[in-house]
Amino acid sequence: MSGKLITLRGLVWATLLESIRRKDLYVLLILSLALMGGTGFIQFFGVSGLEQFLKDISLFVVNVCVLVLCVTATARQLPREIEMRTLFPLLAKPMSRAEYLVGKFFGSLLLAVVALALFAAEFALIAHIGGASLGWIFAQALYLRILSLSVVVAMVLCLSLVLTHSANVVISLMLVFGASLFSRSINLVYFELEETSPLVGKALLWVYYFTPHFDLFDLSEKVVFDWPPVSWATLGALSLYGLAYTLVLLVVAQLIFRRKSI
Amino acid sequence: MKDSPRSAPPLLRPAQIPLLALTLFAVALAGYLGRRLHNEPVSPSLFTYADLRDSDATPVVALLGEFRANLSYLLMMKTEQYLHSGIRYRPLTRREINLGREKIHHDFELPEAQHAAHRETEEAAVYQQRPGEHSAQSHDHDHEHQHDHKHGHSHGAQMVPPPEWDRRGIFGHLDRAVHPYEQEGEIEHGDTREMLPWYRLTTYLNPRFPKAYVIGAFVIASYGGKLDEGEEFLREGHRMNPESIEVKEALGRFLLHRRRKPAEAKPLFTQAIALGRKKADLTQDEIAALSSAYSNLALLEWKSNRDVPAALAVCREGLERFPDYAALERIQRELLALPGT
Numbered sequence: 001m002s003g004k005l006i007t008l009r010g011l012v013w014a015t016l017l018e019s020i021r022r023k024d025l026y027v028l029l030i031l032s033l034a035l036m037g038g039t040g041f042i043q044f045f046g047v048s049g050l051e052q053f054l055k056d057i058s059l060f061v062v063n064v065c066v067l068v069l070c071v072t073a074t075a076r077q078l079p080r081e082i083e084m085r086t087l088f089p090l091l092a093k094p095m096s097r098a099e100y101l102v103g104k105f106f107g108s109l110l111l112a113v114v115a116l117a118l119f120a121a122e123f124a125l126i127a128h129i130g131g132a133s134l135g136w137i138f139a140q141a142l143y144l145r146i147l148s149l150s151v152v153v154a155m156v157l158c159l160s161l162v163l164t165h166s167a168n169v170v171i172s173l174m175l176v177f178g179a180s181l182f183s184r185s186i187n188l189v190y191f192e193l194e195e196t197s198p199l200v201g202k203a204l205l206w207v208y209y210f211t212p213h214f215d216l217f218d219l220s221e222k223v224v225f226d227w228p229p230v231s232w233a234t235l236g237a238l239s240l241y242g243l244a245y246t247l248v249l250l251v252v253a254q255l256i257f258r259r260k261s262i
Numbered sequence: 263m264k265d266s267p268r269s270a271p272p273l274l275r276p277a278q279i280p281l282l283a284l285t286l287f288a289v290a291l292a293g294y295l296g297r298r299l300h301n302e303p304v305s306p307s308l309f310t311y312a313d314l315r316d317s318d319a320t321p322v323v324a325l326l327g328e329f330r331a332n333l334s335y336l337l338m339m340k341t342e343q344y345l346h347s348g349i350r351y352r353p354l355t356r357r358e359i360n361l362g363r364e365k366i367h368h369d370f371e372l373p374e375a376q377h378a379a380h381r382e383t384e385e386a387a388v389y390q391q392r393p394g395e396h397s398a399q400s401h402d403h404d405h406e407h408q409h410d411h412k413h414g415h416s417h418g419a420q421m422v423p424p425p426e427w428d429r430r431g432i433f434g435h436l437d438r439a440v441h442p443y444e445q446e447g448e449i450e451h452g453d454t455r456e457m458l459p460w461y462r463l464t465t466y467l468n469p470r471f472p473k474a475y476v477i478g479a480f481v482i483a484s485y486g487g488k489l490d491e492g493e494e495f496l497r498e499g500h501r502m503n504p505e506s507i508e509v510k511e512a513l514g515r516f517l518l519h520r521r522r523k524p525a526e527a528k529p530l531f532t533q534a535i536a537l538g539r540k541k542a543d544l545t546q547d548e549i550a551a552l553s554s555a556y557s558n559l560a561l562l563e564w565k566s567n568r569d570v571p572a573a574l575a576v577c578r579e580g581l582e583r584f585p586d587y588a589a590l591e592r593i594q595r596e597l598l599a600l601p602g603t
């Protein structure tokens with residue numbers, strides 16, 4: 001293995017361990033377990049047949065926990081290294097800034113994927129106990145979620161170079177959780193503006209094209225309601241979209257990071 | 263030494279984690295025990311807008327009442343989503359309506375669809391009986407009161423737009439592929455039994471929500487196959503909403519068609535009509551319930567009480583209020599065609 005790869009692997013591993021040591025993951029796991037398990041309490045209200053309800057609430061909790069963990073953990077990577085000055089010995093290895101950024105990206109992504117795997121296992125266990133079935137579409141949902149996490153990590157890393165930590169977290173969470181609302185509303189807003197303000201409508205549509213569409217990676221509703229798996233063409237298109245977006249964001253991040261005085 | 267590296271404090275200390283878990287468990291346990299110990303329904307005086315404006319409403323009642331009422335409306339929306347296998351709907355905008363975009367219309371074996379489809383068959387079945395009898399077939403069906411859905415039920419538009427409305431290109435196609443979306447006629451509706459918890463929760467949160475009781479009782483009785491529970495659910499709705507035209511009409515209809523208890527059903531229809539007389543501004547649901555109360559009372563007077571003049575009087579009053587109500591017109595026509603009238 002080349003020296004650069006060994007260095008990169010070390011950085012990825014260190015990023016993962018540092019995040020795990022902070023215990024945020026454990027707290028969220030316990031919290032999510034309490035929330036998901038808490039849905040079982042509803043049977044005491046004398047109702048049964050709650051498989052979809054259980055899946056609905058549990059998947060919602062999984063998605064929220066994973067995304068919050070991913071955003072908050074990634075957002076503190078660069079500012080913390082700069083603030084604590086641990087960045088300098090790393091860059092003196094020698095390690096280029098691009099390699100450092102890639103290492104941080106994969107480290108954060110690995111953390112997010114590990115968290116997703118744990119939450120998904122927790123969800124699958126609770127769904128199994130609750131008698132809910134999880135089809136092939138659940139595997140597709142996990143795959144798309146990993147793709148979306150790669151876009152989220154790249155975006156948060158990129159924003160962490162230009163925004164303060166708090167601003168980065170807030171804006172990233174807004175983009176991640178507001179994506180669905182924005183996606184649906186843009187079509188309607190464009191339709192309403194078509195006659196009165198066509199230019200504004202067009203401009204909004206272009207804004208839409210260039211903003212990340214995290215909602216497209218969310219198959220939760222289809223999992224909850226047992227829809228058939230999506231086509232390979234759709235998965236392929238979304239894979240291309242996710243990877244391209246991640247790559248573009250990482251390139252932009254590198255361009256900013258290269259010129260940034262530390 | 264300055265700027266010694268310090269890691270940021272963790273969200274929770276390890277010692278606090280069991281405490282958090284214990285607290286959550288205690289809250290859940292308290293809720294469960296509270297429910298077990300206090301089986302009486304929550305006071306209905308908590309949850310209507312008018313209640314919240316009462317001068318003696320405490321801040322706690324005002325805040326929790328409003329919050330719980332809002333939550334119950336969200337739950338009803340969730341129920342709608344469950345009924346349609348996860349598909350979300352939105353109302354049409356004024357411009358969309360002006361451009362002739364139509365509501366999604368279903369013609370399926372759904373509670374609302376079934377009642378509407380059965381309305382005419384039930385009434386036809388009733389006409390063919392001798393006065394004083396109810397056919398067994400007619401008792402198997404109940405019908406809700408959404409007269410605007412003659413052959414199904416309708417919604418606004420789907421939240422995920424169809425291709426002809428969508429300007430987002432490839433993103434629109436992907437949106438339709440990854441989210442629940444109904445192409446024409448392909449929808450498979452969810453298990454209606456799955457909706458029961460939602461109706462139950464909705465009414466726990468807001469006992470002053472007549473529609474939840476009316477639709478919930480129908481689902482419990484028709485799809486859960488539990489007539490007793492359906493009736494109890496409606497009776498609870500009646501206790502909680504004594505001034506609701508919809509609940510009175512629904513309970514009356516339940517007792518008349520499913521329980522064959524015309525004597526118990528009549529006062530409910532009469533009260534619903536009396537409430538309708540007093541109210542100037544009726545909602546669409548109330549209009550539907552009121553018109554149904556007239557037609558059911560007319561049928562009851564005719565078929566159960568054999569009182570044709572009373573049935574005709576109900577028809578006349580009903581048609582004065584709802585001149586275009588075809589079902590009532592037909593009953594009146596049939597009544598007038600009887601020998602001796």
